[in-house]
Amino acid sequence: MKGVILCAGKGTRLKPITNFIPKPLIPIANKPFIFYTIESLLKAGVDDIAIVVNEENIDVFKKHLKHKFQKQFEYIIQKESNGIAKALLETESFINDERFIMILGDNSFELDLGVLINDFNLSNINGKLFLKEVKNPEKFGVAYVGNNKIINLVEKPKQSFSNLAITGIYLFDKNIFKACKEIKVSKRGEYEITDAIKWLLENNYDIGYEIIDEYWRDVGSYFDLIEENINKLNSINSGFKNEQIINSHISGKIFLEKGASISNSIVRGPVRVGKNSSIKNSYIGPYTSIGKYVSIEKSNIECSIILDNCSIISIGKMIDNSILGEGTIIMKKMGIKDSNSLITGTDCTIYL
Template identity: 45%
Template sequence: MKGLILCAGVGSRLWPITHTLPKHLIPLANKPILFYIIDILVDMGIDEIGIVVGKNKASFQEALKEYDNKNIAFHYIKQEKPIGLANAVLSSREFIKNEKFLMILGDNLYHPDIKNAINNIVNSNFNCHVLINKVSNPSRYGIVKIEKDRVIDVIEKPNNPPTNLAIAGIYIFDSNIFTACENIKPSNRNEYELSDAIKWLIDNGYVVSYEKFDCLWQDLGKPEDILIANQYLLSNIKPENNGIIDKGSKIDGMVFIGNSSIVKNSIITGPVTIGNNTIIKDAYIGPYTSIYDNVEITNCHIQNSIILNESIISDIRGIIDSSIIERCCIVEGEKEETKTNQLLLGKDTKIKLKKS
């Protein structure tokens, strides 16, 4: 069975982060979101994977060099315009041909136990099989109505949801899905909705079934979703020190420190992960913080945040609930900065913080 991962979305709700970094490549616990999805497929024995991309194919090719020696064949499939998931699926027709395939959205995070639920459906004879989960805010999702072992209706982001059962971004399709995608019209959002294609299958006599699961599933559409997912992953890290910690520093809890990183006169309270060649000096790094490679942090207090590579932060006493992307520079201004700061910064941002 081939695998398909949809990664062409522009991630507008995560601007300015996603102006330069596809949301599927945002590192959580210092590992890109997409890699967690790929690992699920590889664990299922799938080694031929299509990646549907938009204009940022080069970013994915560079990131996926990580898998060069792992006997996985990646096929990059361009979706010419971001006009819906059904159009993205249709773009993959030449790659999939007439085979049944497993498809996962590339901007979702799942508990590793999701593999058990997938195993339950890989050998099914249905035309379409979806994984579903109960949600507290069904108006944000594609919602299903079920009857016995069948899905009898699918509604995309309904104002008045008939159930709280959402399609959780994992599907198995046979080649009839391409016919369905060709026979639907754009929605009110002017997109070709995958939920409409699945409904077309139902309305035209094809069999759509489902598998419920109750382990973690996090849709990563908004900045707060990214931080929640990062918290979850950090809660499961294994402590390890591959760097240098001086005698004036204190490490407490689950903390991972990468190669050649240096911690001087600092307190780090886990769960925290620190990448390679990073310097932490005279700082407090609090729980649920991930710091990537080649970062310099001096005289700062940071917690529950994501800080990506080559960023420099100095003399900022309070950063919390923040996402700081590549090569950002944050320093103290002419006056003392506010007590706490919540930041959402894109690549190459340079700011001084001070009282208003």
């Protein structure tokens, strides 16, 4: 089976971070978000993978993925940002009439894709959706089901009478491309994948569904990124050499990459520290991931994502629930609140 990951979105809700890095490449627990999806596909035996990107971000995707994976991916450019159905149509020649799995690049999940794929291949259905019960269905595409069938699909309704969100994990055969060509642009100005699936249902194609109990999250906001970082850090294992920790107190799960060091500090895990980063005379609290070549001194940080090459110096009070873009510098100037939450782009300098 082939795999498709859609990553051409602009990530406007996550600006300014996404001004400099595509959302699927934002590090979560020090690993670009898309890596978790690719690893799940490879584990399921799906190694023929196309990644749909836009012209502006194709080079950065190639750079990151080539560095990590010893295989080639097919990169497909979505020429216009006008909906999932149009993005999917760009992959038709790559799929070449085969059955395939499609995953949205901003979805996080803990599912055994191998089991889902095997069940689909043993069936005669034309497609399958995976649904999740949520508290805020209006944020998602919503499915209405009855008598073990999908009755209707609505994209981001103003008011939903179903709590079943459509996750960004789909299994299809070639007929989905026929449907994508038949639909018209929606009121939102996009060619909706929900409309394409509805076209299949209305034309007597067999679309199945499964309500999943496993973890799933659509990562679309700063809060989602921080929560996802917490989730991934919960599953890390401790790993460090004794010489990397000098005169410090650590507790919980701590993972230090090569060249990272902690001195005269208190660190409470789960915490992951990237290559050649240093923590001195500081407190680092739980659920913090720190990228490569970061310098933290005389500062207090917890529950945050710190990207590469940041420098945080002499911040006596707390920085928490924050995301600091690459190259951010934070220094103390005058007074500071008891706690500060910050979201920065790349190469920012902030005096607190």
